Amino acid sequence: MRVSIDDVAARAGVSTATVSRALRGLPKVNAVTRQKVLDVAHELGYVPSPSATRLATGRTKxxxxxxxxxxxxxxxxxxxxxxxxxxxxxxxxxxxxxxxxxxxxxxxxxxxxxxxxxxxxxxxxxxxxxxxxxxxxxxxxxxxxxxxxxxxxxxxxxDDVAAATAATQHLIDLGHRRIGHLRGGINDERNFVVPALRSEAFEATVLRAGLELKAEWIIAGDFTVTEGLAAAVRLFDLPGERPTAVFCGSDEMALGLMFEARRRGIRVPEDLSVVGIDDHDFSAPAGLSTIAQKxxxxxxxxxxxxxxxxxxxxxxxxxxxxxxxxxxxxxxxxxxx
Structure with missing residues (x-):
């Protein structure tokens, strides 16, 4: 049977409150009584409960x-x-x-x-x-x-600015001049700094390269596969020419984009290059280029x-x-x- 604080108190001839104070190192317990309580606790093999340990050490672990x-x-x-x-x-x-x-x-x-x-x-x-x-x-x-x-x-x-810059620059270095972007949604950007940092870095990199930044090619994807697919639908349904490459603010959005591209017969990478950020577990099997983090x-x-x-x-x-x-x-x- 597990030894309780009551057993220690009874053997030491003091109250349970005194045992608790002695084990916790609190004042108003004289040295003789404190040592007696410690000796009895050791003799009986008293193991304090987690909550008692927290009280004694000030730590919850x-x-x-x-x-x-x-x-x-x-x-x-x-x-x-x-x-x-x-x-x-x-x-x-x-x-x-x-x-x-x-x-x-x-x-x-x-x-x-x-x-x-x-x-x-x-x-x-x-x-x-x-x-x-x-x-x-x-x-x-x-x-x-x-x-x-x-x-x-x-x-x-x-460094999300540097990561998004590297992803966008990768597309530019390959020779792409018409580049779109799937970004975080309104809720993402209200609640997290990261989506806005990645989007701002994309825009700055495109402009620094002297390329046109087309607002209609920048679409919210909410950082999920489902929303990335929905964003791809909106992008592919736009009239006129399409981008030849898309930077996605997360791999999950990129995967959604690739699923919709395949459904429409848009070849990746022959017709459309796609790059993301994360190195999601599914990115390697899908052949997705990405900025890998751990x-x-x-x-x-x-x-x-x-x-x-x-x-x-x-x-x-x-x-x-x-x-x-x-x-x-x-x-x-x-x-x-």
Missing amino acids: TVGVLVPFIDRWYFAHALEGIDQELRERGYNLLLFSLGGYLHGQQRVFTEQMVRKQIDALVVLCLGLTPMELAELQRIQIPMISVGGPVKGCQGVHV PVEHGRRAARMLLAELDGEIGAIQEELMPFNLVQRESTAPPQG
Whole structure:
């Protein structure tokens, strides 16, 4: 039978409150009584419950992760990396899902959600309102973002401007002059910084090359396969000439575009070159050229910083740009004709 705090109190001849205070190192317990309680606890093999351990050490051995979606490729892989690092260090992960976008529904996030439950917090690429940031700052725990800039947090992410620039420049270097873009939707850009950074970099790169930027060829795809396919329908249904290449702000949108192109008999890359960002699990089988990043490593790196901070390494949490690289596959080629 497991030894309880009541057993320790009875053997030591003190109250359970005194046992708790002695084990927690709190004042108002004299040295003799404290040592007696510690000796009895050791003798009986008393193992405090997780909640008692938290009280004794001030630690929960749990790191929270605040995530807008749990079904997006990047978030799921970053979450995997965070969890791997935490488990290796004996920490637990506690997920706080905000259930989607900030606009269009009332999101509820308060300091009470995380207070006394976690030692540190990872924010997955999510724009927080001033009120939400104030709630987080009130708990005064280490905090880091993953996946993109988040106001009020140091973060681990790729340089999205440089990544989108590299993708667009790849198409230009192949000789394409009529280039379209599938970008994040309105909800994406209201709630995340990343989609707007990628779109702005695309536009700047096209203009810097002296090419025409056609507004009708820039279409919202909402960073998903389904919406990417819907955006492709709108693009292909436009009258007049089509782009010979499209930069997609995510691989999922690019895959949706390729599905619709195949359905219409538009050949990739003979008629249309397509490049994305991410290196999604399906990108290699689909032959999609992309800017590859490694969200699992992003998550692990962020978790290591948090744990170092918790171990007393002041300043361990830093803004860190992670590497990316262009992976050219079968979906991009010089334009024909």
